[in-house]
Amino acid sequence: MTDAPPTVRPTDVSHADQPDGGVPTELLNLPWIDGHNHAHTLSWSDREQYALAGCRAMVMVASGYHWTPYRPVRASDVRFLWDDAFNRRLAIQREHGFEAALGIGIHTGVRVENPGDLLDAMAAYCRRDEVVAIGETGVTPTQHVSAWDLDEQRAVVGAQMELAATEDLPVILHTPNQASAADRPYRAGTGTPGYEKNADLGTDPVIDADNPALEAVKVDVQAARDAGLPEDQLVASHADQNNLEYVMEETDCYASFTIGQSWFSAITAEVVADAIDEYGPERIMIDTDAANVIRSDVNSVKRAIIDLYKFGIDVDAIRRVVLANPRTVYGIGD
Numbered sequence: 001m002t003d004a005p006p007t008v009r010p011t012d013v014s015h016a017d018q019p020d021g022g023v024p025t026e027l028l029n030l031p032w033i034d035g036h037n038h039a040h041t042l043s044w045s046d047r048e049q050y051a052l053a054g055c056r057a058m059v060m061v062a063s064g065y066h067w068t069p070y071r072p073v074r075a076s077d078v079r080f081l082w083d084d085a086f087n088r089r090l091a092i093q094r095e096h097g098f099e100a101a102l103g104i105g106i107h108t109g110v111r112v113e114n115p116g117d118l119l120d121a122m123a124a125y126c127r128r129d130e131v132v133a134i135g136e137t138g139v140t141p142t143q144h145v146s147a148w149d150l151d152e153q154r155a156v157v158g159a160q161m162e163l164a165a166t167e168d169l170p171v172i173l174h175t176p177n178q179a180s181a182a183d184r185p186y187r188a189g190t191g192t193p194g195y196e197k198n199a200d201l202g203t204d205p206v207i208d209a210d211n212p213a214l215e216a217v218k219v220d221v222q223a224a225r226d227a228g229l230p231e232d233q234l235v236a237s238h239a240d241q242n243n244l245e246y247v248m249e250e251t252d253c254y255a256s257f258t259i260g261q262s263w264f265s266a267i268t269a270e271v272v273a274d275a276i277d278e279y280g281p282e283r284i285m286i287d288t289d290a291a292n293v294i295r296s297d298v299n300s301v302k303r304a305i306i307d308l309y310k311f312g313i314d315v316d317a318i319r320r321v322v323l324a325n326p327r328t329v330y331g332i333g334d
């Protein structure tokens with residue numbers, strides 16, 4: 001273009017020699033995989049949004065005390081969660097087009113009375129093609145309503161690690177992360193706005209350590225080592241500043257940043273970009289963990305694809321984080 005722009009007076013177009021750092025079009029169409037969500041608890045419209053935003057595949061995690069009404073939980077309650085996800089998965093996949101795979105596990109957020117019954121039943125579920133991961137699980141420092149002794153939690157987590165090793169499945173860890181502190185306390189009885197959970201019913205911690213959330217991750221990794229589960233079969237979901245250095249420097253596990261609740265966890269694309277700069281993209285993922293009990297953004301991975309580029313991450317690294325890594329670990333989204 002040689003002619004001056006036809007505008008009445010100079011506009012930004014007159015300075016078109018500035019660097020073009022614009023988002024590459026290929027990122028708009030880059031498929032992505034959400035390796036940890038609870039999309040089967042969301043609305044039809046939420047699931048449609050995953051499809052519209054280019055989600056190729058997801059792991060719908062069918063574990064979690066949020067969806068079992070009784071305290072403490074019994075094995076049959078958790079079986080209901082697994083079976084509910086099994087029941088609905090095909091229809092979800094057929095309706096929306098993305099591959100919907102399952103993770104089944106025993107969450108430790110509330111004590112399960114007879115976990116042995118679940119462990120006995122789990123192998124048969126794990127041999128089904130639609131089950132691509134065990135989890136989410138991993139010891140947690142505190143429970144809801146009914147505390148679970150650390151040694152008992154460790155045994156349940158360890159048994160799931162052994163099963164994962166036997167069945168050659170990855171394990172999604174619920175690594176405890178810290179909610180970002182509000183500048184002032186909420187009104188008594190309010191809990192955490194945005195999280196439909198009666199926070200007043202939390203139990204006293206069962207992990208006695210300076211840093212219980214990090215200690216929990218270390219216990220989980222040791223359980224995997226004891227079970228003979230390769231560390232590259234472990235995904236530390238809810239990676240954060242408290243556990244990232246340990247996960248990346250002292251293990252071969254993947255770190256998955258849960259980005260669907262940034263308001264709660266302070267995990268943003270900027271945090272992920274910093275992690276990629278520091279450690280490379282080879283063992284980093286992003287997940288939404290979107291669920292019906294918490295204010296969640298099902299577009300967060302898609303938005304992060306764009307934001308990571310703006311933060312200087314190159315296209316190949318972004319593709320690795322949102323597509324290649326979860327594809328390798330979970331074997332979905334080809």
Ligand SMILES: [Zn+2]
Pocket residue numbers: 036037038061136289
């Ligand atoms: Zn989750």
